[in-house]
Amino acid sequence: MAKIVAILATTHHPFYYKTSQLPPDEAPPFAAEWVRKVAAYRETLTRARPDLLVMIGSDHFHQLWLSNMPQFLVGKAPFYDANYYNEEREFGLPRLLLRGHEELSSYILRAGLDKGFDLAFSNELRVDHSITCPIFTVRPQNDLPIVPVYTNIFAPPLPRPERFVALGRALREMIDAWPSDLRVAVIGTGHLSLELGGPRQFGPHGPDPEFDARAVEWIAKGDLDGCLAEVTLDSLHAPGNATHGFMDFMLMMGLANGARADYADNLDLFHTMEAYFTWYPDGVPTPEGASA
């Protein structure tokens, strides 16, 4: 069976790429620490020696639109072009081409449908920065095939938090049962408290630092019960109007089976808090690369 060698759950900050490219004399004061934390986080993936990446993200009204909006969608294509004109324009993100892994895409679609998740699919998907930000941060060589999984955290009506957790648990079961010798890493990106296009946007911190502190603790401890007891579709409006992206973190907590994270880090930035978590279901890899 396939091995899940690492599970990574992180924020996706579209300004990281541009910030990390700036020469020191032009970089903002927080850049050096940000780059250092991302480099440390990248190592948590590198040492797991993955063969392919399952990537959980959310389209930001790029290819998916209100005339035809899936709740959960799996890409099944040999390649994925990536990033859009407005991401180039606003964030300075370059365009990318990622390889796909159609065999695992097909497997997840079939197994997911059979488990009661009516997954949509796409044979021609241009992924956006929710998928490419973690490529830039934790796999900048972009050398591994991917299976993209999109969730709707953006266009109500949304699935409830419990459904995100259930899909995470189901993906874990599916990948664990996939008849393959490959080493799979699952990388999901979401948000902590976030406000976009509202009165609380772009403050000196995320719009709700108290929520962020609780959220980081839920994720680090794998406290799904505590998280689910407090988080609802309604409650997520209070920390910030784009905080429903936290449900992608909840999906990843489900995928980690509510385990305590093996690696947890965060960085308080303007506008939002960055957060980085890694789980090793197959055991923490030693520095040499072999599983302990």
Added chain:
Amino acid sequence: MSKYLVNKFLFTVDRDPDLVERYRSDPAGTVAWWEAECANEILGCPGLEKSTWLSFSGEERRALAEHDHVALFGLGAHPFLTLTLWIAMFERDHTEPLAMQLDYGARLAHYSLPYPDIST
């Protein structure tokens, strides 16, 4: 109320560099042209297969034609779409980093929770 159509306008303009410039320089003319020519195009369908029923309400048309992002927020336009397009059009008019985004938010300061419903 046709929140969907307001969002469709913001979405289709934001993804087209020429339309971004056209809307910045001639908002009323762009809105009138778009409503007449583009509002009923079904994205993803051939141009021949149009819808027949989509139009803006008077307040939506006014808010778009006057670049009134505060009114659009109140009408329940998707805040991500409005913000993204506004950054494309107006960030260049500010010299300090994030000045445009902070001004944009400050103009919405009279809104408190719950914000206007963005469901379509």
